[in-house]
Amino acid sequence: MVKPKYKRVILKLSGEALGGEKGFGIDWQVVETICEEIEKVRELGVEVAIVVGGGNFFRGRSAEHIDRATADYMGMLATVINSLALQSILEKRGIPTRVQSAIEMRQIAEPYIRRRAIRHLEKGRVVIFACGTGNPFFSTDTAAALRAAEIDAEAILLAKKVDGVYDSDPKKNPNAKKYDFITYLDVINQRLEVMDSTATSMCMDNEIPIVVFELAKGNILKAVMGENIGTIVNVKEAK
Template sequence: MSDTDEKRRYDRVLLKISGEALMGDQGYGLHPPTVDRIAREVQEVHSLGVEICMVIGGGNIFRGLQGSAQGMERTTADYMGMLATVMNALAMQGALETLGVHTRVISAIPMDQICEPYIRRRAVRHLEKKRVCIFAAGTGNPYFTTDTAATLRASEMSCQAIFKGTKVDGVYDKDPVVHPDAVRYDKVSYDEVLNKHLNVMDASAIALARTNNLPIVVFSLEEPGGFRGILAGEGTFTEVSDFG
C-alpha cells in the first residue's frame, strides 16, 4: 500500500468543474488536450480505489443566465444549458474510457440512446463497482445551477466531500486575479461564505452542503497532480465546512 493510500482522507467524493475548465485557452467549446489532462487527473485518483462522481458545467457551450439576459425565455435557456452539460459529460466519458476507466453518464433528463436516466440506487451500485459516474443535465429543473446539482448528487450518493476544481488554489477574500493583496483562507465556514459573498458556489448549494454537513474543498485544477495530492491532505486548498 502506498503512502498516498495510507493518508487518503476520503473514499467517495464528487468532483465539480466548470464547463469553462474544458475549453483551455480557447474562448468557446471543448479543447481535447485539456479534457484529456483533466481525465488523467481523475484516473490517478480512481487508481487509488476512490469512488468518484463528477458534475461538469456547460458554460463553455451555453449558459442559461446569459441566454436569458439576451432576451431568451429563462426556462428554455436553462434547458439548453442542461443539454450543454450532457455534451461535456460525453466528452469526459470518452477521455476517461480511453484511459481504461469505466464510466457512466447519468442524465437528470432521460435520453436513453446516449446515457442512463438518473436512478439513485443504480448510480450507487455503479460507484460500488468502481465506475466513475458523471451526472449531467443538472437537477433536471430550470433555475438551478450545476453547483446546486453537484451538492444534491453528492448528498444523495453519500459522498464525503465535494472537490471543486477552479483556476485558483482556494477561496480568497477578493478576486486574486484583480487584487494582488487578496488573502487566501485555509478554512472558512459555510456561514462566512454566505455572509461575505465569497465566490465558492451559489447560496443554494452552500446552504444544502451546510444542512448535510458536506465539506467543500476548493483547489486549483491547473496544478498537475493536484486532485490526488489534495485528497491526501497535501498541497494548497481551502476547505469550506463547519469547524472549530
C-alpha cells in the same frame, strides 16, 4: 502507503475548465489531463462521481434574448456534450464510465437513479451526472451538492481557475487574502463566489466539506490525499 483522505467524492468541473485557455468548446488536452488524474485517483480505490457544467458552450443565466427557463434547459444540454466527452476519454483509458442524465435521453445516457449510481461507484465505475438537477433556476453547483448528499459523498472537490477562496477577487486586488479554511456561513455572509448560496447551504445542512483548488496538473490527486492545496469550506475553521 499513504491512504487517501476520502473514499467517495464528487468532482465538480466547470464547463469553462474544459475549454482551456479560450474557455469555449473543448480543449482535448485539458480533458486528457483531467482523465489521467481521475485514473490515478481511481487506482487508489477512491470512488469518483463527476458533475460538469456547460459554460464552455452555453451559460443559461447570461442569455438575454430568451426566457430563463429555456436558457437553463439549453445549458443542461451543453452539460451532456461535456459529459460524453469525458466519458469517451475515460473509456479510452480503460476506465468504465456511466453518464446519468437528470433529463431522460435513453439513446445516449442512463436516467439518474440514485441506487444505480451508487452501485456503479461500488463496482469501480466513474459516474458522470449530466443535466444538473433537471430543473431550471438551479445551477450545476447545486446539482453537485444534491448528488453528493444523495450518494453519501465525503467531499466535493471544486476545481476552479483560482487556487482557493479569497476575501476579494485576487485578479483585481493584489492584496486579497486567501483562506486555508473557512466556514459555510462565512462564505454565505461574505457573498464569496465559491458556489451559489443554495449549493453552499445544502452542503452546510449535510456537513459535506468543499475543497476548492486550482485545476492544475496533479491537484485532483493532491485534493483526494488531503494535501493543503487550496481552501476547505467546512462547519468550523481549523485552529
